[in-house]
Amino acid sequence: MTRRTSLRPAFVQYIPETLEDGVLYISPENRTVAHLCCCGCRSEVITPLDLTQWRLIYDGRVSLDPSVGSWNLPCRSHYWIRHNAVQWAEPWTDARIAAARNAQRQRTAQHYAPSQAQPVASEVSPPSPPKGLWERLLAWLAR
Numbered sequence: 717m718t719r720r721t722s723l724r725p726a727f728v729q730y731i732p733e734t735l736e737d738g739v740l741y742i743s744p745e746n747r748t749v750a751h752l753c754c755c756g757c758r759s760e761v762i763t764p765l766d767l768t769q770w771r772l773i774y775d776g777r778v779s780l781d782p783s784v785g786s787w788n789l790p791c792r793s794h795y796w797i798r799h800n801a802v803q804w805a806e807p808w809t810d811a812r813i814a815a816a817r818n819a820q821r822q823r824t825a826q827h828y829a830p831s832q833a834q835p836v837a838s839e840v841s842p843p844s845p846p847k848g849l850w851e852r853l854l855a856w857l858a859r
Contacts, residue, residue: 719804727744748762
């Protein structure tokens with residue numbers, strides 16, 4: 717197996733059923749990026765584009781952030797895709813992978829959690845109308 721050092725971007729509407737080696741398929745409409753693992757094992761790697769997962773940077777060349785860690789694949793490849801180039805990263809331990817997955821779950825939960833700054837609709841009371849002179853007088857007398 718030969719490690720790849722670069723990928724060629726291909727913008728598509730749908731990810732094809734059969735992926736070509738060395739091609740980074742990008743479907744902006746479906747917010748998905750796919751390619752064959754850069755280690756040469758030919759496993760499909762799917763990276764969903766989402767505020768809590770990966771983001772794609774395109775400036776004529778393609779970068780994907782954060783790194784691609786194929787922890788569920790037998791190869792356990794780990795690399796960055798920056799400016800169409802594959803930059804290999806160090807392998808991670810099981811403990812580091814578990815910590816990263818936990819941090820990802822927390823970021824996702826925090827992102828989709830209801831905002832504490834905005835009150836829930838049931839907690840908001842409608843403003844009371846201003847009291848007229850007669851209502852204020854009756855309220856004063858009732859004290």
